[in-house]
Amino acid sequence: MNPSEFINLPPLLSARGSVRLPGSKSISNRVLLLAALSGGTTIVRDLLRSDDTDRMLEGLQTLGVTVESLGNNAYKVTGCGGDFPVKNAELFLGNAGTAFRPLTAALALSGGSYTLSGVARMHERPIGDLVDALRGLGADIAYLANDGFPPLQIKPATLSGAASVSVRGDVSSQFLTALLMALPLLGRTVTVEVIGELISKPYIEITLAMMARFGIVVLRDGWKSFTVAAGSRYVAPGEIYVEGDASSASYFLAAGAIGGGPVRVEGVGRGSIQGDVRFAGELAKMGAQIEMGDNWIEARAPVNGKLQAIDLDCNHIPDAAMTLAVAALFANGTTTLRNIASWRVKETDRIHAMATELRKVGALVEEGADYIRITGLSSEELGVSENRSAASILNPQSSILNPAAGIDTYDDHRMAMCFSLAAFGNAIRINDPRCVAKTFPDYFTEFAKVTQSVPVIAIDGPSASGKGTVAQRVANELGFHYLDSGALYRLLATAAMRDGVALDDEVALAGLASRMDIVFKGEQIWLDGAPVGDELRGEACAAGASKVAALHQVRAALLAKQRDFRKAPGLVTDGRDMGSVVFPDATLKIFLTASAQIRAERRYKQLKEKGMDAKIADLLQDIRARDERDTQRSAAPLQQYPDASLLDTTTLDVDQAVKFVLNGYQCKAP
Numbered sequence: 001m002n003p004s005e006f007i008n009l010p011p012l013l014s015a016r017g018s019v020r021l022p023g024s025k026s027i028s029n030r031v032l033l034l035a036a037l038s039g040g041t042t043i044v045r046d047l048l049r050s051d052d053t054d055r056m057l058e059g060l061q062t063l064g065v066t067v068e069s070l071g072n073n074a075y076k077v078t079g080c081g082g083d084f085p086v087k088n089a090e091l092f093l094g095n096a097g098t099a100f101r102p103l104t105a106a107l108a109l110s111g112g113s114y115t116l117s118g119v120a121r122m123h124e125r126p127i128g129d130l131v132d133a134l135r136g137l138g139a140d141i142a143y144l145a146n147d148g149f150p151p152l153q154i155k156p157a158t159l160s161g162a163a164s165v166s167v168r169g170d171v172s173s174q175f176l177t178a179l180l181m182a183l184p185l186l187g188r189t190v191t192v193e194v195i196g197e198l199i200s201k202p203y204i205e206i207t208l209a210m211m212a213r214f215g216i217v218v219l220r221d222g223w224k225s226f227t228v229a230a231g232s233r234y235v236a237p238g239e240i241y242v243e244g245d246a247s248s249a250s251y252f253l254a255a256g257a258i259g260g261g262p263v264r265v266e267g268v269g270r271g272s273i274q275g276d277v278r279f280a281g282e283l284a285k286m287g288a289q290i291e292m293g294d295n296w297i298e299a300r301a302p303v304n305g306k307l308q309a310i311d312l313d314c315n316h317i318p319d320a321a322m323t324l325a326v327a328a329l330f331a332n333g334t335t336t337l338r339n340i341a342s343w344r345v346k347e348t349d350r351i352h353a354m355a356t357e358l359r360k361v362g363a364l365v366e367e368g369a370d371y372i373r374i375t376g377l378s379s380e381e382l383g384v385s386e387n388r389s390a391a392s393i394l395n396p397q398s399s400i401l402n403p404a405a406g407i408d409t410y411d412d413h414r415m416a417m418c419f420s421l422a423a424f425g426n427a428i429r430i431n432d433p434r435c436v437a438k439t440f441p442d443y444f445t446e447f448a449k450v451t452q453s454v455p456v457i458a459i460d461g462p463s464a465s466g467k468g469t470v471a472q473r474v475a476n477e478l479g480f481h482y483l484d485s486g487a488l489y490r491l492l493a494t495a496a497m498r499d500g501v502a503l504d505d506e507v508a509l510a511g512l513a514s515r516m517d518i519v520f521k522g523e524q525i526w527l528d529g530a531p532v533g534d535e536l537r538g539e540a541c542a543a544g545a546s547k548v549a550a551l552h553q554v555r556a557a558l559l560a561k562q563r564d565f566r567k568a569p570g571l572v573t574d575g576r577d578m579g580s581v582v583f584p585d586a587t588l589k590i591f592l593t594a595s596a597q598i599r600a601e602r603r604y605k606q607l608k609e610k611g612m613d614a615k616i617a618d619l620l621q622d623i624r625a626r627d628e629r630d631t632q633r634s635a636a637p638l639q640q641y642p643d644a645s646l647l648d649t650t651t652l653d654v655d656q657a658v659k660f661v662l663n664g665y666q667c668k669a670p
């Protein structure tokens with residue numbers, strides 16, 4: 001993992017499309033272990049390939065189990081009938097709880113010498129309750145560092161012959177899963193008594209269903225006790241398909257509910273054995289419209305367009321409940337998610353991590369020992385404006401998240417995937433996005449396929465070519481916001497002259513640029529609380545702007561401010577580097593130009609209309625000087641890039657130029 005890496009997600013407008021889900025992590029790792037413990041061979045299809053399943057595959061291969069890749073996520077596992085060929089081994093299992101706990105139990109009952117270790121976080125995740133239960137059966141397990149936590153040393157032991165064993169069920173359901181899957185190795189009847197209220201019951205359902213597919217029926221008394229009868233042996237089912245991951249489905253379903261939809265996930269549905277499919281029902285309680293088939297689920301936004309807060313016991317969907325926490329950002333009211341104590345012992349302390357990061361995006365959050373309470377964002381904070389005209393107030397200072405800070409993900413795949421949904425509010429930076437490799441290596445690619453970002457029309461070109469005039473007209477036609485990026489450089493030149501900062505003092509100018517408080521109110525611009533007059537439009541100010549604009553640190557300081565203007569329903573912006581640097585993913589890029597002579601004449605007319613004095617010859621000279629500086633500088637030079645359409649307005653009027661841009665957008669609009 002490289003925590004210095006990040007991914008910037010643009011602000012999202014909508015979600016629509018369909019996703020084929022990767023295989024379920026819970027099922028994949030169970031199937032691999034059960035296939036290894038069986039007699040005979042199993043062809044496993046649609047297996048998840050991710051960090052956690054790779055740890056299980058490596059572990060089994062280290063133990064001498066033959067696993068052969070057949071391509072297309074299919075594997076042939078030759079089982080060892082419960083007797084691992086390698087009797088001495090060291091296993092490194094990363095942060096994969098679904099590999100660590102079940103392998104601990106299976107190896108403790110299999111008569112070899114093994115050490116099991118993982119990453120630092122794995123060594124902070126409790127395993128004492130499982131070890132106690134295994135010791136109750138006579139297993140010889142020692143802690144190599146701290147009591148109750150990995151790493152572990154397992155030695156061959158004389159097993160006790162106990163007919164029953166107890167295990168706590170209220171910390172992690174994986175302890176019970178691990179015991180149940182290992183018990184058939186004993187070859188005699190053993191009953192597991194569960195102490196305390198069993199959490200995450202649906203994961204036990206998966207365990208029982210998988211054991212049944214491998215020939216073992218566990219007798220049960222509700223959630224209190226489970227019996228594996230003497231003579232139970234795992235039998236390879238021949239071929240087995242892994243369902244799509246229901247927890248991974250939750251991000252896409254939530255995207256459909258927040259971003260309009262429909263978003264369809266394929267690979268899970270009514271016939272699923274995974275408890276997290278019930279997430280869809282909980283999302284419906286928030287108002288989402290849900291449809292479900294045997295092998296698919298589809299989500300759309302509520303009929304009234306707005307999600308509603310819920311108060312929910314999440315014991316049945318501990319992983320997918322994290323997605324509800326982020327969906328709560330977009331709901332009316334306060335959402336409370338209860339009975340989630342297990343979040344504290346997962347990949348990270350998820351209650352604390354979730355609370356910390358939700359606060360970063362502006363939510364009001366209360367954190368308890370086993371609950372989290374979230375009050376979402378107002379429409380204004382979400383960038384959803386009632387008034388969609390280009391003249392509406394656009395204040396970039398209202399941005400709720402400093403994109404440079406970003407969302408921390410705590411080496412927790414689910415944190416990274418959940419917070420991608422926050423981009424429906426504003427652009428967002430997700431730190432260490434590669435942690436999704438734990439369960440869904442291609443997550444961000446798939447997410448991008450079903451989400452549509454807030455559209456941007458970027459119009460770049462030389463001075464007085466008509467960019468601003470055309471951009472404003474297009475923005476009005478489409479009801480989009482408008483950003484005159486040149487104004488930011490002009491404002492900086494104005495502020496520098498006001499404060500006596502030299503126009504080549506890069507460090508001081510960059511500092512000034514990041515401190516400037518700018519508000520656009522229709523035609524009026526405010527700088528640091530005071531309105532700015534016509535001097536902003538004069539050539540002296542423009543010349544100063546083009547000098548400060550050549551400085552790298554200045555451009556860097558103004559980058560985030562410009563990106564903050566990208567709000568729903570869309571943005572039209574003009575400048576010199578809108579399409580190349582500031583919005584490289586713009587929906588439409590235009591290079592708008594005209595001959596220098598025509599531009600000087602236009603500027604002359606424009607200044608005259610404002611009552612300002614000018615001479616065409618002087619203006620032509622100024623324009624040429626500015627063109628030279630803007631195109632020759634090393635920082636974001638003005639150029640026509642191959643992905644921008646050329647619009648030469650030398651012989652066109654404004655209406656024709658506007659029509660050209662609108663037609664271009666119509667062809668490209670999502």
Ligand SMILES: Nc1ncnc2c1ncn2[C@@H]1O[C@H](COP(=O)(O)OP(=O)(O)OP(=O)(O)O)[C@@H](O)[C@H]1O
Binds near residue numbers: 463468470652653657
């Ligand atoms: N196609 C056109 N035909 C005639 N006049 C135009 C055309 N496009 C723009 N103009 C006029 O030219 C003048 C300069 O246009 P505008 O201020 O939009 O240019 P600009 O490219 O944004 O300039 P700058 O980069 O210096 O801000 C305005 O008075 C505008 O009405």
Ligand SMILES: Nc1ccn([C@@H]2O[C@H](COP(=O)(O)O)[C@@H](O)[C@H]2O)c(=O)n1
Binds near residue numbers: 486626
């Ligand atoms: N994206 C931009 C916009 C402007 N500049 C610089 O500012 C000067 C003034 O811009 P106008 O569009 O208001 O004329 C311009 O000459 C550029 O030097 C920029 O660099 N990048």
